[in-house]
Amino acid sequence: MQDHKEPLSIALVQADLHWENVTANLATFEEKIAALAxxxxxxxxxxxFNTGFTMNTALAEPMNLTTTRWMKQVAAQTNALVIGSFAVKEGGKFFNRLLCVRPDGTYTQSDKRHLFRMGEENDHYTAGSTRLTVEWKGWKLCPLVCYDLRFPVWARNLQSDPYDILLYVANWPARRAHAWSTLLQARAIENQCYVMGVNRVGTDGNGLEYRGDSVALDYLGEPLAxxxxxxxxxxxxISKDELLTYRRNFPALSDADDFEIIVEV
Structure with missing residues (x-):
């Protein structure tokens, strides 16, 4: 883990996605990242982020191919931890896989745990079985994917493995925007952590509309952006000192129920 940096700066990149067009999406995000202030x-x-929320598994990539290498390149160029998910083919199965890529090219990964059955995601992809926490610059992040937001047990900030930032990458349709904003606030309040939710805008190839509403929340559920x-x-x-001070003054997590998540695979 690198030395603590105070405060931590997090870039939320909200974009319209080119349906099932990897080349166009990677070019778009490259421009947007280069334009950061x-x-x-x-x-x-x-x-x-490289295809839109597609069930077309023909677009799934093996690891360390186009999108993985692109994320490594961007991480190296920006000296940042780059986070996003894309469809991966591995061992004859398909995964909605989230990568956290460091500037040195190393990365950690986790597969989306809760697959969106109303969109038939569970018919095309295999669910993940482990929750990831990532240490970066003195902070601990817990990154999750879209539908995972509806399942508070999976996101619970456990005393045995506490995190500072809960982060969701998403393709969350406009028709359920109220649930998106409400659940993100709830996750921040109940876990006494910063919450980042990054969604897309525009219309996908299935005609679903997305209105973004990406947000950064503090540990009280109050919006920072x-x-x-x-x-x-x-x-x-965001400030780690402010987070830790709040937790010391209002130690609600100390009274949280102790439990273990047992995952059937």
């Missing part, structure tokens, strides 16, 4: 410690992209419905990038600065 200042350097960021963490860069967060939407779910399936709200990106509304346009393509935009926003850098948010």
């Amino acid at each position: 200042e350097p960021a410690d963490v860069i967060v992209l939407p779910e399936m 709200m990106l509304a419905s346009q393509e935009t990038e926003k850098i948010v600065h």
